[in-house]
Amino acid sequence: MLKIENLHARVEGKEILKGLSLTVNAGEVHAIMGPNGAGKSTLGHVLSGRDGYEVTAGTVTYNGIDLLALAPEERAATGVFLAFQYPVEIPGVNNTYFLRAALNAQRKVRGEKELDSMQFLKLVREKLKVMQISDELLHRAVNEGFSGGEKKRNEIFQMAVLEPQLAILDETDSGLDIDALKQVAQGVNTLRSPERAFLMITHYQRLLDYVVPDFVHVLADGRIVESGDKSLALKLEEHGYAGIAASHPAGSHQAGAVA
Amino acid sequence: MSQPASLPLVASLLDAPLPASGIAWLDASRRENRAAFAAGGLPDARVEAWKYTALRGLGQRSFAGGDAAAATRVVDAAAFALPGVDGPRLVFVNGVFRADLSASDALPDGLSLQPLSQALRGDAEPLRFALSRPALVGHVREAADAFVRINAASAGDGVVLRVAARAQISAPVHLVFVGAAAEAELAWHARNVIELGEGASLSLVEHYVSSGEQAQLATLVSDIELREGARLHHTVLQNAALGANLIRRSGLRLHARAQALLHVLELGGALVRHDLQAELIGDEAQLHTRGAFMPHGRQHVDTQLAIRHQALNTTSTSNWRGVANDRARGVFRGAIVVAPGADGSDASLNNKNLLLSPTAEIDTKPELEIYADEVKAAHGATVGQLDERSLFYLRSRGIPLTEARALLTAAFCRAVLDDLPNKALREHLSGLLIAQLPA
Numbered sequence: 001m002l003k004i005e006n007l008h009a010r011v012e013g014k015e016i017l018k019g020l021s022l023t024v025n026a027g028e029v030h031a032i033m034g035p036n037g038a039g040k041s042t043l044g045h046v047l048s049g050r051d052g053y054e055v056t057a058g059t060v061t062y063n064g065i066d067l068l069a070l071a072p073e074e075r076a077a078t079g080v081f082l083a084f085q086y087p088v089e090i091p092g093v094n095n096t097y098f099l100r101a102a103l104n105a106q107r108k109v110r111g112e113k114e115l116d117s118m119q120f121l122k123l124v125r126e127k128l129k130v131m132q133i134s135d136e137l138l139h140r141a142v143n144e145g146f147s148g149g150e151k152k153r154n155e156i157f158q159m160a161v162l163e164p165q166l167a168i169l170d171e172t173d174s175g176l177d178i179d180a181l182k183q184v185a186q187g188v189n190t191l192r193s194p195e196r197a198f199l200m201i202t203h204y205q206r207l208l209d210y211v212v213p214d215f216v217h218v219l220a221d222g223r224i225v226e227s228g229d230k231s232l233a234l235k236l237e238e239h240g241y242a243g244i245a246a247s248h249p250a251g252s253h254q255a256g257a258v259a
Numbered sequence: 260m261s262q263p264a265s266l267p268l269v270a271s272l273l274d275a276p277l278p279a280s281g282i283a284w285l286d287a288s289r290r291e292n293r294a295a296f297a298a299g300g301l302p303d304a305r306v307e308a309w310k311y312t313a314l315r316g317l318g319q320r321s322f323a324g325g326d327a328a329a330a331t332r333v334v335d336a337a338a339f340a341l342p343g344v345d346g347p348r349l350v351f352v353n354g355v356f357r358a359d360l361s362a363s364d365a366l367p368d369g370l371s372l373q374p375l376s377q378a379l380r381g382d383a384e385p386l387r388f389a390l391s392r393p394a395l396v397g398h399v400r401e402a403a404d405a406f407v408r409i410n411a412a413s414a415g416d417g418v419v420l421r422v423a424a425r426a427q428i429s430a431p432v433h434l435v436f437v438g439a440a441a442e443a444e445l446a447w448h449a450r451n452v453i454e455l456g457e458g459a460s461l462s463l464v465e466h467y468v469s470s471g472e473q474a475q476l477a478t479l480v481s482d483i484e485l486r487e488g489a490r491l492h493h494t495v496l497q498n499a500a501l502g503a504n505l506i507r508r509s510g511l512r513l514h515a516r517a518q519a520l521l522h523v524l525e526l527g528g529a530l531v532r533h534d535l536q537a538e539l540i541g542d543e544a545q546l547h548t549r550g551a552f553m554p555h556g557r558q559h560v561d562t563q564l565a566i567r568h569q570a571l572n573t574t575s576t577s578n579w580r581g582v583a584n585d586r587a588r589g590v591f592r593g594a595i596v597v598a599p600g601a602d603g604s605d606a607s608l609n610n611k612n613l614l615l616s617p618t619a620e621i622d623t624k625p626e627l628e629i630y631a632d633e634v635k636a637a638h639g640a641t642v643g644q645l646d647e648r649s650l651f652y653l654r655s656r657g658i659p660l661t662e663a664r665a666l667l668t669a670a671f672c673r674a675v676l677d678d679l680p681n682k683a684l685r686e687h688l689s690g691l692l693i694a695q696l697p698a
Contacts (some may be wrong), residue, residue, distance in 0.1 A: 051647065076657035088652040092670025101666065102656035109657070141670075142652075158656065216369050 001026045002067075002166055004211065007058035008222075009039075009046050016042040017224030024166070027194040032201045032231065034219035035241040041085060043219070044170040047199075048082035049075050060167065073165065076102070076235050077109035079165030082174050083155040088089070091140040095154070098142050099161055127160040129222070131187050136243045149180030156187035168199045173207035185210030205237045218244050253258055261528025266318040268302050268476075272446055275324020278415030282383050288391050293412035301405050311590040311622045312561040317504060317530055322446035322476045326412065328353035332439045336360060336471045338434045338437035341496070342466050343683025346430025347372055349418055352437045352470075354447030354477070356416050360435075370424020371391065375417040375450060386419065389452045390483055406506040406532075410478040415446035417479075421465075423458035424486070431462035431492075431681065436479065438503050445661065452480040455517075462681065467527070469500030476530065481509045485517035487541060492520050492680060499527035499555060501684070508534045510597075515541030515570070521551035522679050523562075524688055526695050531560040539566070539573040539601075546575040549675040553695050554587035554619075561590035564608075568596065568631075569614040572603040580672050581612035583619035584697055594626040601631045608638040613645065613671055615664075615697065645671075669693045 002024040009017040018040045024030050034040050046053045049072035066077060090098070104114040115123065128135055133153055143151050152172055159167055169188070173181055173251040188198065188211050198212065208216070208230060216232040217224045218241070225254065226232065226244055235245060273296070277289050301318055326332075329351040329352050339350065350360035350370060356374035363372050378386060390411070418434050436449060455461055465481075485491055499505060505528050513519060525531055537546050552560040575652045581589040593608045612621040625638040645667050653663035672692045679685040 050651050050655075071660070072651060072654040073657050073663075076655055082655050084652065084655075086650050088646075090649050090652065090667070092673050093666055098653070098656070098658075098666070100664065102653070102658050104661065105659060106657035154694045164658065177557065 001063060002126070003059075003061045005059050005061075007046070007060060009042060009161075010054045010056055011042060015056070016025075017046065020219070020223055022217065022224060024197045024199060026165070026197055028126060028215065029192065029198040029200065029211065029213045031213040031216045032199060032219050033203070033205070033216060033233065033236060034202070036221045039222045040176060040203075040219055041170055044082055044199075044201055046169045047168055048072060052256050071099055073105065074109070075133045076162070076164075077106045081162055081164030081167045083152075083167065083169040085174060087143045087151040087155055088095055089144045089146070091144050092172045093142050095140055095142050096138045099124070099158060102158075103162060104149055124161060127157060131157045131160055132183060133157050148175040150176065152176060152180065152184050153187065160187065160191060164221040165195065166197050168201065170201045171203060172200070173202055173204060181207065182210060206217060208233045220244065266301060267321045268318045269297070271321035272409050272413070273297055273325065275413060275446065277412060280383070280415075282377050282379065284387060285379070285390060289412045292408045296405060298410040299405055299408065308533045308563060310530055311529070311588075312559065314340060320474075321444075323443040323603075324446050326353035326355065326439075326441050326445055326447065328441065329353040329439070330357065332470070334360060334439055334442070337567075338470060339433075339437065339466055341433065341466065341684060342687045343681045344431050344433045346428075346432050346462075348433040348434040348435060349374060350437065351416060351449060352439050353372050353445055354414070354416055354449050355442065367426075367428055369423035369428065370428050370432070371421040371423075371433065373419050373614065375419050375452070375555065376415060378419040384451060390450070395676065405479045407480055407508055410448045410450060410480045410508075414450035414478070414480070416455065417450035420451070420453045422455045422459040422461050422489075425458040426456070427459070428461045431464050432686075433464045433466060434469065435466045435653070436477070438467075438469045438475045438477060438499055440473035444474045446476040448477065449479045451479070454484045454581050455486060455491055457486045458488040459486070460490040463494070464684070465493065465495045467494055467497045467499045467503075467505065469503055469527070472500045472502050474502035474504070476504045477506070479505070479507045481507070481510065483511045483519075484520060485511075485513045486511060487514045488516045489514070490518045493519070493522070494679065494681070494684065494688075495523040495670075496518065496691075496693065497523070497525045501527060501529055501558065503528045504530045506532045508544065509536070511535065511537040511546070513537065513539050513541060513544035515547060516543045517541060518545040519547070520678070520680075521546070521548045522676060522688075523548070525550070525552035525554075525562065526691060528560065528698070529558060531558070532563070533561070533586075534563045536565045537575070539568055539569065539575065540569045542571040542573070544570060544573045547678075548577040548579070548676070550579045551581070551672045551675045551692065552587050552589050552591070553582045553672065553692070555584040555695070555697070556587060557585070558587045559590075560588075563592045566606065567598060568595070568601040568604040568606060569598045570601055571603060574605045577608040578675055579610045580675050581610065581621050581623070582615060582668060583612070583695075584615040586616070586618045588619070588642050589621040590604050591621070591623045591640070592626070593624070593638065593640070595628070595636065597629045597631045597634050597636065599630040602633050602634070603630060605635040607636070610640040611671070612640075612642040613668060614642060615668065665693070665696050668696050
């Protein structure tokens, strides 16, 4: 589904990604772990098309197409979703209105019929039930005045409504207490399916206790320096990122790809 | 000052016959104001209050005074129908009262509502004070008075509205000013006198529309006096044709514990100028103003807000948004004065603006003068573009760039309508805002 090869990217002239390669297949859950400044969030932003990230080398192929050539809204319509580390508050834009506009814009691009407000409301009610979110959130402006946990749950709720093929979760666990973390994890687990892949970017191992990944990758200094199964996360927990980095000095290791 | 009589605009306005009332003091006042206008002419850019609104272009134009056919011009009532606004209504076409379009027969107890022309035919004495002075509010800068003077000289009609003490008028009163295309480009004028008695309350909708696209010049001067504890919800919808030049002056005076909540939407017009001058003269008076101006094309919209706190523990909040597109220009001046002795005043003023095109311009100027103690005051003004993070967030969910821009711009403006109590009207106005945005 997603094939990243030798990706190099710069932010404000500084090289952050330095030859990252990764392959993600449908149905898989990949965790990207790494210390602060390793390039984790940059990867999420480059994949979703945020301005200010300059790709200087490498390719990203998504379902056979060049993902980097698409505008952010086109990427969304082809099924790429980014759950933000810091969801943006948008005063004056109603959450429901926003989500319907988003879903219908995507459906239009895909040549599907747009949902009217009744059909949309029905869909939303189903998803709310699954996500255990109160419908009060729907009537508020997008993320405005939401607590940290509400913002993250709203991201997962949006994901449930938009039903992407590739979901990138950028530190969705950060800033959450254990109850909120469990709720978010449960939402993600509900959405796991053979057609859908997840890329979970996280600093801590604890999210992986609740959303068990198929693959764990360690991102350090702009490259994936080690890949493994979920036991790698436990090893990290034990030895820290410093321990991993010590066994992979910069430049000595060809970025690992997991098929 | 320009050489007054040589300007075509001044000459054409002086050319129009004065309305004859047969009331000695009124006719004398009109002659005096006309003479003062003739002597003073139009303010030019050296006058601070008109620095950002040049009258050079307008000064070169001529407008015929008065519309002999105003009483019979066909105006579609659909042009001024508003959801949530179904109370008494007065309609003026080219400055002339139209009973056939109005609805003021069965007024609720405590509400007196009639056109000025009619009020003057009855007992004119109660209007003497208001009509003998150029404007209600006392701190008017002399040089800005040209249009007030020509209005005082030429306005033969307008609204006279009084709410009796303690009367609670629930149905909103709708005041409609229609500019209708005529045989020649017209100038017309209206003078409104509004007073709420002690403890009275009223919702008022002041509405400007056009019938046809012809260029016009209109001046409107309103006095609004709120006695002790009176409460006013006042909504202004200015949706005139793009050829309309509208010069409005509202003087608002709040006595003790009076409260006014004002929402202004400036959508139409060619050259639009609104001076809103408010005085909080009684303790604990409260004024809350919100407004949005959204010029596009070559529109020029200038709002001059001046609020003066003159009593103890008075409050004012002002939240205004501007969005300019194409080659349009917006001007906003928000001046707050806390007078000596007005201790405990709380004043905040905020004006945020968006430029949607590199050739659009908005000049904003907050001013704060404080001469009292224990005052809370805050003001801020910004001019900028849409927030890139918000745009990306919307796009990342699949909303195309142009739609995302429109959504954010609409939200930016709509914020000023949040506390408009009339839900049906609020939603309608919100729709008008969105319709005004570039597709």
